Amino acid sequence: MKAKKENKVYNINEIQKQAYLKEGFDIYEDNGELIEYSPKKTITYNEHIKIVNKLKEDASKNDNSKLTAQVEELTKANEALTNEVSKLTGEKAELTAQVEELTKVNKKLIDDLKKATK
Secondary structure (H helix, E strand, O other), X not given: OEEEEOOEEEEOOHHXXXXXXXXXXXXXXXXXXXXXXXXXXXXXXXXXXXXXXXXXXXXXXXXHHHHHHHHHHXXXXXXXXXXHHHHHHHHHXXXXXXXXXXXXXXXXXXXXXXXXXX
């Protein structure tokens, strides 16, 4: 493993790792992959706030776009359901008219049957 700080690079072992971390070195695998940052590493408060605000802004944009997509999807579904309700309402009116007509025909047949059996 390697300890890096500015332009200094040292080959180290696991036993030396903590000592180099305390001195401000970052620790890397031999292949260059970062294992651990030094606990002494700092950034300015202004840099921190910029990063936090950017993360908040990105999260807000992400949430807004997801919500906008959901609203569009639900609006389309609502339109489809509204059309279906209108269609079914029309069919109900036709069926109600047919039932009323059949009720009249049935009543007439019952009256005719009563007259015929007298």
